[in-house]
Amino acid sequence: MGSYLQLILKLALPIILIVAAGGVADLEFETDLPETVTVAxxxxxxxxxxxAPSHFPNSDEETRFRRAVAAAIIVAYLVMVSIAVFFIGGPDKLPPLTESLISSFTTFVGVVLAAYFGSSAYVEGQKRKYDAQARKSSSEKNESRTSGSKAEPHASAVVPPQSHFAKSSRRR
Structure with a gap:
């Protein structure tokens, strides 16, 4: 638990400092550039x-990428909403464009979250499916050895299909 808290602090501290610097810069400049740079x-x-693989050493590249995209979009959304509420002047003074942007981005974040959790569930289901097939073929192989008959060569070779992400990274 302590290492997880350290990871969160490593991420949260720079973001908090950037948001604070963006707030101070917003007071100095009459443009929306500080808010834009802060969110980005x-x-x-x-x-x-x-x-970064060092933060999640047990995760494969595809899982880290999916996690990174979802987390970046959620953090950008939270920073954008907090800037709109606290630095622009509150919900009564939001310009129509800002309201529209926040509404659209809220929908987008919902879609990203649904896709992230949906794909995670699919990946987990596929792992369980292939694990079950591997156990079944392994037990069939063991049974055929004990009964004296030969096992078919392809029966013990259950290999899950590789994802699109892994295939595209090999082509480079």
Whole structure:
């Protein structure tokens, strides 16, 4: 649990500092550039953090990438909403464009979350399916050895299909 808290602090501290710096810069400049840079920087930091293999050594590349995209979009959304609410002037003074952007991004975040959890469930289901097939073929192989008959060569070779992400990374 302690290492998990350290990981969260490693991610949260830079984002908090960037948001604070964006708030101070917003007071100095009369443009929306500080808010834009703040949201983008928070998303990029989050993406890089979750993509780094050192933070999640037991995860494969595809899982880390999926996690990084989902986390970056969620953090960008949270930073954007907090900036809109706390730095622009509250919900009564939001410009129509900001309201529309937040509404659209809220829908987008919902779709990303649904896709993330849906794909995670699918991947887990496929792993269980192939694990069960491997156990079955292994037990059939053991039974055929004890009964004296020969097992078919393909019966013990249950290999799960590789994902599209793994295939595309090999082509490079």
């Amino acid at each position: 920087a928070a998303a990029v930091i989050t993406f890089a953090f979750f993509l």
